Amino acid sequence: MSDVPPLRDWAPHTAEVRWWRQRTTRGPRVDRLVREVTVSRPPYIAEREYPMDRPLRAMTTASVGDLSHLDLVHGRTLKALNHLQLRTESVDSSKIENVDASLADYGRALLGSGANASATSMASATAALSRMIREADTTRKVSAEAMLRAHHDLFRTNPDEAHRAGRFRTTQNWVGGSDYSPRDALHVPPPPETVPDYLDDLFAFCNRDDLPPVVQAAIAHAQFESIHPFIDGNGRIGRTLIHAILRRRRSTRHLTVPIASALVTHRDSYFAALNDYRAGNASTIVAMMATAIRIATAESWTAATNLLATRERWGGALPEARPGSAVFRLLDLLTEQPILNVELVERSVGLGADEAEEAIETVAAAKILTRVRRTRKAPVWLATDVLHEVEELSTRIQDSARRLRD
Structure with a gap:
């Protein structure tokens, strides 16, 4: 990323200093002495418009056109392609969070046959992704209830997080820095008491029909990551939100292109794009999302061809x-x-x-x-x-x- 501040095309987050006191006596003394934390307050976006220049508009239009064409040609007749895409997306979305396992172990976890914690987590991510897409497809809306159910799917078998599965946070959290206090954190989301209002606002934005779908998905994802409404699982649930919006808007009707596979390639740039959004520039994450969709869609054509050839070879x-x-x-x-x-x-x-x-x-x-x-x-x-x-x-x-x- 350049050191030059990005041009603003979106309302930046505002900073707010809040009182802080550590709830536990664990960790270094310097964490126990922290008495203030600067939280980041996102803008409310339910009715906000997003002006795009011509090149960015062309990018987003082309990406959703490519996606819809793939879905039209292969979505209904090649169900195997969607299963393959779901697995690829879940595996790579987990890798962004440094969760990895062999495909054999992942498969055993999908079958409930016993596997290591990472494989079980990846299988749970698949269940969460499938649920978010399925409920957006059947109800034609993105809802807090569906998201909570997806989060429960993600963590219900996790011994450390099962007690918080399917629950929005009620305490202050942070990204990066110390494990014991927000000291040197990379991002401190808004206070817990503001989370319900922010989520109401976010879901209102997600259920609009007057925005380009890729723009809507990218901004909703960045806003969700800024709110960080869960103690854990925000990255994986936030990426399921992208697919839920694309399905609700009927950009796809059957397929789930593995967008995370493109994002994991440039993990640092992806996180930097989220920081750009917080600084008031949404174009970085919108352009990254449009590019990721185009790449994933193009390579999915090859996957479809390979699957058909594989089935024919088996028959032989x-x-x-x-x-x-x-x-x-x-x-x-x-x-x-x-x-x-x-x-x-x-x-x-x-x-x-x-x-x-x-x-x-x-x-x-x-x-x-x-x-x-x-x-x-x-x-x-x-x-x-x-x-x-x-x-x-x-x-x-x-x-x-x-x-x-x-």
Whole structure:
């Protein structure tokens, strides 16, 4: 980022000095001596307009056009693409928060088969993202209730945060700095008693129909991150808000392009764009969002082609798998659910336990499925071709984002 202050195109946050006293005696003495904290008060935005210059307007229009075209061509007929995108988005959104795990462990967590804490957190992020999109799709609005349910999905299995799952904060929080006080914090959100009014204002903004969807999603995301209404999980829930708005506005009807995969590439620039927003310049985050959407959409076309080619290749490896047969239906399932166990196959394909096991063994013999190691008692199987595409989609998006920046 340049040292030159950005031009203001949005109302900047204001600073307010508040009394502070540490609630715990832990941490260094210097934290216990803090008596004041300067909080950052965002503007209210429910009715605010956002003027754009011609280049930025063209960027946002092109990005939503690309997104809608992909959704029109592949959204209804290739459900596997959305499943792949959801996984890619959840994995990379978690990585922005330094939460990472192998895809095998992530898959076990999705099945509830036991996994490490990071993998479980990534699976919970997938559930939260899916909920926010689903509720925006069915209710045609973005609501506090849906967000609280998504937050509960994110933290209900976390032993340290389960007691706060699905609850907005009632205490002061901060970003960066000390663990024990807001000393040297990078951002101190507004006081807890102001959070309800700020959220009412934010959801009113999210449910408008007179703003370009990408602008609305980018500004709502930045405003949410500035409010920081949860003690933990603000980044991941804030990025689900982007997709909820795009779905509510019908920029997408079926797909979830992995925007986080582009953002994680330039993590520092992404955080700097949020700081620009607080300084009164929204164009940085709007342009970054439009670019991320265009890159993720372009690479998702390749993912769609690869998924179709993979399914065709599987059919060639198992010519006896005729339409309607158990193996044929299992192959279709694998494009959507590349991580499975016998119970999932029984439930999704409509087979008995013996039939499900036989179908899995047939597909595994063709080297389409691989059993995860150390799952002998409760076997978990991976369709590595599809999981490889999850990784490849993320890699292609990140490579494209780097080339564009260079």
